[in-house]
Amino acid sequence: MSEPVIDLAARAAESALFIKRSVPAVPPLALVLGSGLNELAEGVQDATVIPYRDIPHFPVPTVAGHAGNLLVGRIDSAGLIVLQGRFHYYEGHPLEVVTFPMRVLQFLGVRTVILTAATGGIRADLRPGNLVCLSDHLNLIGDNPLRGSNDTRLGTRFPDMTEVYSKKLRAVAREEGKRLGINVIPGVYACLPGPSYETPAEIRMLQALGADVVGMSTVPEAIVARHGGMDVLAFALVTNSAAGVLGTPISHKEVLDAGKKATPLLGKVLRRVALRLSDPGGTGLTAEMQTFGGDV
Ligand SMILES: O=P(O)(O)O[C@H]1O[C@H](CO)[C@@H](O)[C@H]1O
Numbered sequence: 377m378s379e380p381v382i383d384l385a386a387r388a389a390e391s392a393l394f395i396k397r398s399v400p401a402v403p404p405l406a407l408v409l410g411s412g413l414n415e416l417a418e419g420v421q422d423a424t425v426i427p428y429r430d431i432p433h434f435p436v437p438t439v440a441g442h443a444g445n446l447l448v449g450r451i452d453s454a455g456l457i458v459l460q461g462r463f464h465y466y467e468g469h470p471l472e473v474v475t476f477p478m479r480v481l482q483f484l485g486v487r488t489v490i491l492t493a494a495t496g497g498i499r500a501d502l503r504p505g506n507l508v509c510l511s512d513h514l515n516l517i518g519d520n521p522l523r524g525s526n527d528t529r530l531g532t533r534f535p536d537m538t539e540v541y542s543k544k545l546r547a548v549a550r551e552e553g554k555r556l557g558i559n560v561i562p563g564v565y566a567c568l569p570g571p572s573y574e575t576p577a578e579i580r581m582l583q584a585l586g587a588d589v590v591g592m593s594t595v596p597e598a599i600v601a602r603h604g605g606m607d608v609l610a611f612a613l614v615t616n617s618a619a620g621v622l623g624t625p626i627s628h629k630e631v632l633d634a635g636k637k638a639t640p641l642l643g644k645v646l647r648r649v650a651l652r653l654s655d656p657g658g659t660g661l662t663a664e665m666q667t668f669g670g671d672v
């Protein structure tokens with residue numbers, strides 16, 4: 377007998393219920409770890425680790441550098457959910473599956489999602505190890521995770537995308553980076569379907585379109601998170617110079633190694649941002665940041 381077909385909202389609700397029953401409490405903040413950034417999860421204290429394969433309806437990652445665990449724990453006083461590994465369009469999943477974890481977070485009552493990703497640096501001044509905070513994106517996948525009939529329980533038919541990446545949260549990230557002596561650089565992320573890396577001509581095209589970094593993830597998740605009413609902050613770690621910028625070949629090993637190397641730096645910023653977000657009224661900006669908020 378074939379499985380009954382259940383809708384996306386029902387599936388996400390079932391996944392969320394399983395997670396809720398596995399942990400003492402569900403924090404309102406979630407972090408998604410990109411390629412090579414798995415080890416950031418090691419900084420999570422008192423973690424309950426739930427393998428994705430145990431969560432009803434959850435997909436399982438197929439890409440090296442994406443462990444496939446959901447953790448619920450804390451960084452000092454900040455409770456958070458960590459998604460150790462994500463799903464990509466190039467793995468063959470429809471975007472509804474790629475973004476399913478965002479729907480589960482929505483049903484868990486998460487308010488803020490922090491996305492992280494490994495990226496190629498397009499802008500000439502960007503170097504491996506630089507930390508970019510997304511100010512905007514270009515969805516060049518040629519698909520949209522909200523395609524198909526709209527379920528109003530999940531969000532509106534035509535969600536606004538004028539501020540996908542919360543200006544206020546970006547300012548917090550910049551401010552905490554500054555306190556730590558880490559330059560958190562604003563930039564535009566171009567999302568391509570992959571899995572082949574770009575050609576130099578494609579990178580020149582992306583540069584002309586206004587992109588600063590390039591990758592194969594993040595954007596579908598950000599669109600769905602906004603559709604679901606969550607605030608989004610996204611960090612793109614520059615793991616390599618984009619194709620043709622230096623003329624050197626790109627490999628996933630280089631991406632993973634650069635991610636691993638930058639884990640302590642990103643960890644410091646994430647810790648500070650998580651503490652600010654968990655502090656009631658903690659996203660409030662200092663006078664210095666209020667005057668500076670516009671360019672982040
Ligand atoms: O975006 P994340 O998952 O960090 O991974 C990036 O790194 C992989 C390519 O090396 C691609 O999956 C690209 O999107």
Ligand code: HPA
Pocket residue numbers: 494495496497573574590591592615616617618619626631
């Ligand atoms: O250069 C890149 N291009 C696309 N995706 C990436 N992910 C890490 N580096 C890259």
